[in-house]
Amino acid sequence: MKLVFSPTLLLKALFVSQFLVSALHAVTFEPSFDEAEWQADGSVFECKLSHDIPYYGAAVFYRQAGEMQEFYLDSATSRMKTGKASLVAKAPDWKLGHKSKNLGLVPVTQGRKPINLGRKMSERMLSELFQGYSLVMTRQPWYGAEQSIQVAMTPIQFRAAYGDYLDCLSTLLPVNFEQISRTPIYFPSGSEELHAREMRKLDNVVIYVKADPSVEAFYIDGHTDSKGARTENLELSKMRAEMVAQYLISNGVDASKITSRWHGERYPVESNRSRSGRSQNRRVTIRLDRVPAPEDTPSPEVAQKN
Numbered sequence: 001m002k003l004v005f006s007p008t009l010l011l012k013a014l015f016v017s018q019f020l021v022s023a024l025h026a027v028t029f030e031p032s033f034d035e036a037e038w039q040a041d042g043s044v045f046e047c048k049l050s051h052d053i054p055y056y057g058a059a060v061f062y063r064q065a066g067e068m069q070e071f072y073l074d075s076a077t078s079r080m081k082t083g084k085a086s087l088v089a090k091a092p093d094w095k096l097g098h099k100s101k102n103l104g105l106v107p108v109t110q111g112r113k114p115i116n117l118g119r120k121m122s123e124r125m126l127s128e129l130f131q132g133y134s135l136v137m138t139r140q141p142w143y144g145a146e147q148s149i150q151v152a153m154t155p156i157q158f159r160a161a162y163g164d165y166l167d168c169l170s171t172l173l174p175v176n177f178e179q180i181s182r183t184p185i186y187f188p189s190g191s192e193e194l195h196a197r198e199m200r201k202l203d204n205v206v207i208y209v210k211a212d213p214s215v216e217a218f219y220i221d222g223h224t225d226s227k228g229a230r231t232e233n234l235e236l237s238k239m240r241a242e243m244v245a246q247y248l249i250s251n252g253v254d255a256s257k258i259t260s261r262w263h264g265e266r267y268p269v270e271s272n273r274s275r276s277g278r279s280q281n282r283r284v285t286i287r288l289d290r291v292p293a294p295e296d297t298p299s300p301e302v303a304q305k306n
Contacts, residue, residue, distance in 0.1 A: 030152035038161035
């Protein structure tokens, strides 16, 4: 039998072994049994599940309306070196026969938020915590010390807060302000009729502005492609803009906040020489303005990740 050694696998094995050795001599940040606490809070704009880690900062699961869930570490100071950290789901002592799970290596960027993970890994982490596993991340410190940094999350008090977090997720709006603050509505050639997909865009605008009283103005601009006479195009752009404005008004938007304008073919965003370009030019754009929040009062989504 011939044994074949893969350089890549060998390097990975050496890398993982280095983490295991460094973990034995790591400075560990982990809440004690009495300190362990999970807290869920949020609104229709965002949901957050956070875990305070004494003398380090916090571990946070976060989801903004219209976006995927993420996880990040929020550190009081920059402690981790850029590179990779090991992520392990550690089996609790009371789970007899259960082994710890190596969840792999995750990217680290030196700074106040050294680890930021996407939806897939964050969901896996929540699943492990729900099953009673601790989560341990180990990385070399940036300042060159021999001891590694180890940050741990405990499942103690997790389930109740996780239930509240799920309740919050169920109330999130389908979109956030950045997603609808500049909304293009596209039209078929020579028509002011709307496809169902464009109607859903308008519905999302209505849903959002009903939840956010800081939206103070709507600017609606109608456009066409260059096909046809200019006077006809100007009239068609007017009809499109007025149709969109009326849709918003009929669904509860204050008419006094709406300013409608129409421009015909004057402001193309793409070349009218191609079919795809003309389809982009046949549009009504909706621009939303919000009341600036006081410096000490974050607006609904500016407060994210704070």
